[in-house]
Amino acid sequence: EVQLVESGGGLVQPGGSLRLSCAASEFTFNTYAMSWVRQAPGKGLEWVSAISGSGGNTYYADSVKGRFTISRDNSKNTLYLQMNSLRAEDTALYYCAKANYYGSGDYYYWFDPWGQGTLVTVSS
Amino acid sequence: IQLTQSPSFLSASVGDRVTITCRASQGISSYLAWIQQKPGNAPKLLIYAASTLQSGVPSRFSGSGSGTEFTLTISSLQPEDFATYYCQQLNSYPYSFGQGTKLELK
Numbered sequence: 591e592v593q594l595v596e597s598g599g600g601l602v603q604p605g606g607s608l609r610l611s612c613a614a615s616e617f618t619f620n621t622y623a624m625s626w627v628r629q630a631p632g633k634g635l636e637w638v639s640a641i642s643g644s645g646g647n648t649y650y651a652d653s654v655k656g657r658f659t660i661s662r663d664n665s666k667n668t669l670y671l672q673m674n675s676l677r678a679e680d681t682a683l684y685y686c687a688k689a690n691y692y693g694s695g696d697y698y699y700w701f702d703p704w705g706q707g708t709l710v711t712v713s714s
Numbered sequence: 715i716q717l718t719q720s721p722s723f724l725s726a727s728v729g730d731r732v733t734i735t736c737r738a739s740q741g742i743s744s745y746l747a748w749i750q751q752k753p754g755n756a757p758k759l760l761i762y763a764a765s766t767l768q769s770g771v772p773s774r775f776s777g778s779g780s781g782t783e784f785t786l787t788i789s790s791l792q793p794e795d796f797a798t799y800y801c802q803q804l805n806s807y808p809y810s811f812g813q814g815t816k817l818e819l820k
Contacts, residue, residue: 634813701757
C-alpha cells in the first residue's frame with residue numbers, strides 16, 4: 591500500500607525556519623511528481639508547492655515564493671519543504687501528496703494518497 | 715485560476731440527492747478533481763479528470779462538466795457522506811482549490 595508519512599513540524603518563532611519531510615513507500619518514487627498542501631486551523635486547503643519526479647522542475651504558490659524551497663532525495667524516497675522567514679499566517683497542517691497521472695501528450699493529474707500531515711505553528 | 719464552489723454550506727438528509735457546483739475563473743478543460751475531507755482526517759480523492767471515479771469510491775458519487783463549470787453529485791446520501799468537499803484544478807500551476815462545501819445533516 592502506498593504510504594506517505596510527514597514529519598518535522600513544530601513550534602517556531604516568526605522569522606524562523608523549519609524543514610518538513612515526507613517519507614514515501616511502496617511506489618517508484620522518482621517517477622511521480624509530489625506536492626505540499628496546507629490547511630490553516632478551521633480553514634480550507636491551500637496548494638503550496640510541487641516538484642517533478644526528477645526534481646528538475648519546481649512550482650510555488652505566490653504566498654510562499656522566495657521563502658519556501660521544495661526538494662526531493664530520490665535515493666531516500668523522501669520529499670522536503672524548507673520553510674524560511676516563517677510568518678504567523680504559515681501556521682497550518684502541512685500535507686504531502688503523490689501526483690498520479692495518465693495520458694499521452696497532455697496528462698491528467700490527481701493527488702492520491704495524502705499523508706496524515708504535520709503541524710507547523712508560528713508564534714512567539 | 716480561482717475556483718468558486720456553491721453552496722458553501724448544505725444541509726441535507728440521509729437518502730437525499732445533492733449537487734455541489736464548482737466554477738473556474740477560466741477554462742480548465744477536464745483537469746478537475748473532487749476531494750472529501752472529514753474532521754480530523756486527511757483529504758481523500760473521490761473523482762479526477764472531472765468525471766472519473768477513484769477506485770474504491772462508491773458509485774453514488776459522480777462528477778460532470780468541463781471548461782468552467784463542474785458538478786459533484788451524490789445520488790443518495792449516506793451517513794458517512796457528511797463531510798467537507800473541495801474541488802481542485804490541475805490545469806496549470808499554481809494549482810488551486812475551491813473554498814469548500816460543508817455538507818451537514820439536517
